[in-house]
Amino acid sequence: MPFRKYPLQTAPALVAILWSAGLSCSVLALDASVLPEAGSSPPLAALPTLFDPSAPIDPPAVAAPVAPSQNVTINLINRLVQRGVLTKEDSADLIKQAEEDAVVARTQASAPAVPMAAPEDSVHVTYIPELVKAQMREQIKQDVMTQAREEHWAAPRTLPDWVPHFRFSTDVRVRYEGLFYPDGNDNTGAFPNFNAINTGAPFDVAGTQFSPQYNVDQNRNRFRLRARFGTEVDLGENFSMGLRIGTGESNSPVTQNQTLGVANQGQGGNFSKYSVWLDRAFLKYQTGGKAKGNLSVTVGRFDNPFFTTSRVIWEDEIGFDGLALQGQVQAFEGVKPFFTVGAFPVFNTDLNFASNQPGKFKSEDKYLYAGQVGTGWKVNKDINVKIGVAYYHFQDVEGKLSSPFTPLTAQDAGNTDDSRPSFAQRGNTYRALRNIVPNALNNFGTTNQFQYFGLATPFHELALTGRVDYSHFEPVQISLVGEFVKNLAFDRNAIDVNAVNNRGPVAAGTGAFAGGDTAWFLGLKAGSAVLEKRGDWNVGLSYRYVESDAVVDGFVDSDFGGGGTNLKGYTVFGALALAPRVWLGLRWFSANAIAGPPYKNDIVQFDINARF
Numbered sequence: 001m002p003f004r005k006y007p008l009q010t011a012p013a014l015v016a017i018l019w020s021a022g023l024s025c026s027v028l029a030l031d032a033s034v035l036p037e038a039g040s041s042p043p044l045a046a047l048p049t050l051f052d053p054s055a056p057i058d059p060p061a062v063a064a065p066v067a068p069s070q071n072v073t074i075n076l077i078n079r080l081v082q083r084g085v086l087t088k089e090d091s092a093d094l095i096k097q098a099e100e101d102a103v104v105a106r107t108q109a110s111a112p113a114v115p116m117a118a119p120e121d122s123v124h125v126t127y128i129p130e131l132v133k134a135q136m137r138e139q140i141k142q143d144v145m146t147q148a149r150e151e152h153w154a155a156p157r158t159l160p161d162w163v164p165h166f167r168f169s170t171d172v173r174v175r176y177e178g179l180f181y182p183d184g185n186d187n188t189g190a191f192p193n194f195n196a197i198n199t200g201a202p203f204d205v206a207g208t209q210f211s212p213q214y215n216v217d218q219n220r221n222r223f224r225l226r227a228r229f230g231t232e233v234d235l236g237e238n239f240s241m242g243l244r245i246g247t248g249e250s251n252s253p254v255t256q257n258q259t260l261g262v263a264n265q266g267q268g269g270n271f272s273k274y275s276v277w278l279d280r281a282f283l284k285y286q287t288g289g290k291a292k293g294n295l296s297v298t299v300g301r302f303d304n305p306f307f308t309t310s311r312v313i314w315e316d317e318i319g320f321d322g323l324a325l326q327g328q329v330q331a332f333e334g335v336k337p338f339f340t341v342g343a344f345p346v347f348n349t350d351l352n353f354a355s356n357q358p359g360k361f362k363s364e365d366k367y368l369y370a371g372q373v374g375t376g377w378k379v380n381k382d383i384n385v386k387i388g389v390a391y392y393h394f395q396d397v398e399g400k401l402s403s404p405f406t407p408l409t410a411q412d413a414g415n416t417d418d419s420r421p422s423f424a425q426r427g428n429t430y431r432a433l434r435n436i437v438p439n440a441l442n443n444f445g446t447t448n449q450f451q452y453f454g455l456a457t458p459f460h461e462l463a464l465t466g467r468v469d470y471s472h473f474e475p476v477q478i479s480l481v482g483e484f485v486k487n488l489a490f491d492r493n494a495i496d497v498n499a500v501n502n503r504g505p506v507a508a509g510t511g512a513f514a515g516g517d518t519a520w521f522l523g524l525k526a527g528s529a530v531l532e533k534r535g536d537w538n539v540g541l542s543y544r545y546v547e548s549d550a551v552v553d554g555f556v557d558s559d560f561g562g563g564g565t566n567l568k569g570y571t572v573f574g575a576l577a578l579a580p581r582v583w584l585g586l587r588w589f590s591a592n593a594i595a596g597p598p599y600k601n602d603i604v605q606f607d608i609n610a611r612f
Contacts, residue, residue, distance in 0.1 A: 073095075073098055074095060077091045077094050077095060078091065165233055165234040165235075165236075166231055166232075166233055166234075167231065167232045167233075167234075168229075168230070168231045168612075169228075169229075169230050169231070169232075169611070169612065170227075170228065170229045170230070170611070170612050171226075171227070171228050171609065171610065171611040171612070172225075172226070172227045172609070172610050172611075173225070173226040173227075173607055173608070173609045173610075174223070174224075174225055174607070174608050175223065175224045175225075175226070175257070175605055175606065175607045176221075176222075176223055176604075176605070176606045177221070177222050177223070177224055177603065177604070177605050178219070178220075178221050178603065178604045178605075179219060179220045179221075179222075179562070179601065179602075179603055180219050180601070180602045180603070180604075181215070181216055181217050181218065181219060181600065181601060181602075182600045182602070184598050184600065185216040185217055185597075185598055185599050185600060186216065186597035186598050186599070187216050187217040189210050189211075189213060190596070190597040191213055191214040191216055191426070191597070191599070192211045192212065192213060192214075192501065193211070193212040193213055193214050193426075194424055194426075194430050194453050194501075195421075195423065195424040195425070195426075196212035197211060197212060197452065197453060198420040198421060198422075198424070198452055198453060199422070199423075200212075201410040201411075201450075202407075202410055202417075202434075202450040202451055202452050203450070203451055203452075204410075204447075204448065204449055204450050204451070205432075205449045205451045206445070206446055206447055206448070206449035207449075214426060214562070216599055216601075222259050222260070222262075223259070223260045223261075224257040224258060224259050224260065225247060225257070225258045225260055225274075226246070226247055226256045226257050226258065227246065227247045228244055228245070228246040228247070228256065228279065229244065229245055229246075230242065230243060230244030230245070230279075230280060231243055231244075238285055238286055238287050239283070239284070239285055240283075240284045240285075240286070241282065241283050241284065242280055242281070242282050242284070242302070243278075243280060243281050244278075244279045244280035244281075245276050245277065245278055245279055246276065246277060246279040247274060247275070247276060247277070248275065248277050249262055249267075249268060249274070249275070251277060252423065252558070253315075253318050253319070253423060253554065253555065254315040254317060254318055254425070254554070254555065254556070254557075254558040254563070255315070255317060255558045256277075256279065256317055258274045258275075278301075279301075279319060280300075280301055280302060280303070280319060281300050281301050282298050282299060282300030282301060282302040283298070283299050283300055284296060284297070284298045284299075284302075285297045292329065292330045293327070293328055293329035293330060294327065294328055295325075295326070295327040296325070296326050296327070297323070297324070297325050297326075298323070298324045298326070299322070299323045300321075301319050301320070301321050302319065302320055302324070303319065303320070304316075304318060304319075304320060305320065305324040305326055305340050305342060306340055306370065306372050306388075306390055307338070307340075307372060307374060307386065307388040307390075307465055308465055308483065309465050309466070309467050309481035309482065309483050309521070309523070310481065310482075310483045310521040310523065310542070310544070311556060311557035311559075311560070312483055312485060312519050312520075312521045312544055312546055312551065312556060312557065313392070313461070313463055313483065313485055313519075313551050313555070313556065314555055314556070315555060315556055315557055315558055317558075318555055320342070320344050321344055321345055322342055322343050322344030322345055322368075323342055323343055323344075324340060324341070324342035325340070325341050325342065326338070326339070326340045327339050327340075331375075334377060334378035334379070335375060335376070335377050335378075336375060336376040336377075337373070337374070337375040338373070338374055338375065338376065338388075339371070339372065339373045339374075340370075340371065340372045341370070341371040341372075342368075342369075342370055342371075343367065343368075343369055344367065344368040344369075344370070345365070345366070345367055346366040346367055346368055346394070346397060347364070347365065347366040347397075347418070347422055348363075348365050349361075349363040349364050349365055349418050350418075353413075353417075353418055354413035354415075354417070355413075356411055356412070356413060357413070361413070361415040361416075361418070362415070363418075364396065364400075364416065364418035364419045365396065366394070366395060366396045366397050367394075367395045367396070368392060368393070368394050368395070369393045369395065370390065370391065370392045370393065371390065371391055372388050372389065372390035372391075373388065373389055374386065374387050374388025374389060374465070375387065381471075382470060382471050382472040383468065383469070383470055383471075384468070384469045384471070385466075385467070385468050385469075386466070386467045387464075387465065387466045387467075388464075388465045388466075389462075389463070389464055389465075390461075390462075390463040390465065391460070391461070391462055391463075392459070392460070392461040392463065393460050394458065394459040394460065394461075394552065396419070397421070397455060397458070397459055397552065398419070398454065398455045398456070398457060398458045398459070399416070399419045399420060399430070399431050399433050399453065399454015399455050399456065400416040400419040400433065400454065401416065401431075401432075401433065401434075401435050402414035402415050402416040402417070402433055402434050402435050403415050403416075403435065404435045404436075404437045405434070405435070405436070405437060406436060406437045406439055406441050406442055406448075407434065407436065407448060407450045408441060408442075408448060409448075409450075410450050412450070414433060414434045414435075414452070416433050416434075416454075417433065417434075417452050419433060419454045420433060420452045420453060420454045421454070421455060421552075421554055423554045424553055424554045424564075425553045425554055425556070425558065425562075425563040425564035425565075426553060426562065426563065426564035426565075426566075427546075427548055427553040427564035427565030427566035427567065428455055428456075428548060428549055428552065428553040428564070428565060428566075429455070429456040429457060429495055429499045429500075429501060429502045429513070429515050429548055429549055430453040430454065430455065430456055430499070430500050430501055431453065431454060431455075431456040431495075431498035431499060431500060432451050432452075432453060432498070432500060433451070433452045433453060433454045434450070434451050434452060436449055436450075436451070453500065455552075456495045456498050456499050456549070457487070457489060457490055457491065457494075457495050457549050458489035459487055459489060459549075459551070459552050460487065460488045460489040461485055461486070461487055461488070461550070461551055462485070462486050462488055463483065463484065463485045464483070464484045464485075465482075465483050466481070466482050466483075467479065467480070467481045467482075468480045468481075469529070471529075475528055475536075476526060476527060476528070477526070477527070477528070477529045478524075478525070478526045479524070479525045479526075479529075480522075480523070480524055481521075481522075481523045481524075481525070481542075482520070482521060482522045482523070483519075483520065483521045484518075484519070484520045484521075485518070485519040485520070485550050485551055486517055486518050486519075486550065487517040487518075487549055487550050487551070490516075490517035490549055492513065492515075495513055495515065495549070496512060496513040499513045499515070501596065502514055502515040502548045502566065502595045502596045503595075503596065504595070504596075505597070514595035514596065515547060515548030515549050515566065515595050516547030516548055516549065516550065516594070516595070517547060517549055517550050518545075518547050518550050519544070519545065519546040519547060519550035519551055519565070520544070520545055521542065521543070521544045521545075521546075522542065522543055522544075523540060523541070523542030523543075523571075524540060524541055524542070525538060525539070525540035526538065526539060526540070527539055527540075527575075528577075531575060531576075531577040531583045532577070532580055533577060533579075533580050534577055534578060534579050534580070535576075535577060536576075536577040536583075537574070537575065537576045537577070538574065538575050539573070539574040539575075540571075540572070540573050540574070541570070541571070541572050541573075542570070542571045543568075543569070543570050543571075544560070544567070544568065544569065544571075545568045545594070546565045546566070546567055546568065546594075547565065547566065547594055547595070548565055548566040548594070548595055549565070550565060551565060553565040559587075559589060559603060559605070560589045560591055560603075561589065561591030561592075561593075561599075561601045561603075562591075562601055562603075566593055566594050566595055566596065567591045567592065567593060567594065568591070568592055568594055569589065569590045569591040569592055570589075570590050571587065571588070571589050571590075572587070572588045573585070573586065573587040573588070574586050581610055581611050581612055582608070582609065582610045583608075583609050584606075584607065584608055584609075585605070585606070585607035585608075585609060586604075586605070586606055586607075587603075587604070587605045587607075588602070588603070588604055588605075589601075589602065589603040589605075590602050591603075
């Protein structure tokens with residue numbers, strides 16, 4: 001019998017009829033549902049041969065139309081006659097056999113079963129093993145699925161091959177923040193905003209106007225939003241890449257908070273939309289990945305690669321630009337030494353600096369070169385210790401005195417203007433950058449004293465970081481963390497000559513320089529290490545003491561005391577999970593200035609966080 005196609009619903013009857021007639025066929029559309037289920041009687045007296053390659057291909061015979069019957073089997077046989085599959089004689093025999101089989105079936109159903117002798121030339125299959133049924137179903141399923149994948153017409157919920165290589169993450173935080181200034185802060189112009197000066201036009205120090213000043217006496221309330229969306233992509237062969245975008249009312253390196261309703265840089269306010277910034281973009285190669293050790297190289301803009309336990313040196317949200325090499329190895333059971341080294345461009349001079357004159361100034365490029373070594377140590381099943389020693393060498397971040405010149409307008413540039421920080425918070429000691437020559441053009445130094453300010457000291461920071469976790473009371477974990485930093489490049493005598501702030505009071509004017517080079521932090525935390533389910537919680541208390549020039553203030557905690565250095569005080573915090581991916585947070589910061597005029601600040605933050 002030649003290859004032919006018939007509706008799937010007719011397959012069981014068709015196979016039975018044709019096979020009983022001594023014919024063979026190929027069933028091209030077959031579903032597992034036509035196979036006998038476990039425990040059911042087989043619909044055929046013997047298994048058919050679905051394909052007989054030796055069967056001749058007969059030419060189709062055209063039969064005259066036959067009046068339809070109410071019997072499906074008879075109609076099917078008649079259709080086969082019309083298509084030339086059967087002759088009229090064969091069809092008459094098949095109909096007769098079918099009627100006789102029906103009589104026998106009715107007789108067997110009403111009488112006790114009597115074994116019947118099979119003809120010598122026939123083969124009866126009275127039982128199909130369940131294993132055979134399963135194999136047949138699986139083979140049919142595999143054939144159908146293969147065709148479906150090739151023709152793309154089945155499995156609508158099947159994901160494309162590239163999807164498993166992506167790992168997406170997103171988080172949203174809504175915050176209430178109250179800033180409170182106790183009585184006694186100096187509001188007479190003692191807190192110049194050097195960042196505002198350095199990111200705008202130079203300030204005329206000989207003028208009668210106050211320089212931009214920080215708020216130190218008026219309480220404020222605000223609501224803030226942070227939203228981030230990122231992905232990491234497995235590129236294969238140990239390569240990966242990452243991207244993340246986030247909110248922020250400016251390109252500040254230390255926060256992605258967007259104050260709701262604030263109008264800043266042409267965006268926000270009156271329900272206007274807010275800006276989104278590129279926050280992470282990196283390529284990474286990692287080899288190893290096993291418990292005994294791994295090595296990775298990351299380039300681009302990425303998370304802080306150094307082990308840290310506080311925000312005294314680095315704000316949590318800061319991103320590093322550059323290259324980092326990291327490694328870890330298991331030296332002994334429970335002991336895992338690690339290292340991190342990297343080079344990071346902090347600032348790169350514009351190609352056209354200075355833009356308002358044909359002769360350009362030399363570059364004032366700034367870099368951070370850093371390295372850290374340490375080890376993790378699992379003392380026993382309850383105690384884990386991790387310590388690290390780091391050295392952060394900032395190259396050329398300090399301000400430099402310019403060549404002598406006489407600026408006549410605010411647009412005139414000095415050749416060291418780019419040595420000023422492009423972003424800062426508060427606390428570091430500053431010095432004037434421009435060597436302004438007094439002459440008749442500026443009334444011998446009494447007018448047109450347009451000035452920028454740079455950091456008064458280099459920064460070569462040595463840091464010791466430690467963490468001890470005690471998990472005997474799981475799921476409650478108790479953690480003790482600490483950090484100590486010292487600026488090895490600090491020179492008090494050299495700073496005293498040039499410092500314009502962080503000076504002690506005297507009867508008339510300012511006294512001697514009162515800043516310092518040391519910072520330390522100590523914190524205690526108890527509760528769930530990670531908020532993973534409803535009801536998880538943690539609480540903590542910490543104290544910090546950060547002198548003016550221990551660290552670069554532009555990269556540190558942006559919340560404590562309003563952000564920056566030259567601060568000491570306490571932080572109390574707690575968090576409670578409402579769901580596996582939603583939790584509440586509460587923090588209270590109490591800060592006081594260490595050197596300079598009196599300054600106190602209390603901040604309360606209440607957060608609701610969500611992540612996915």
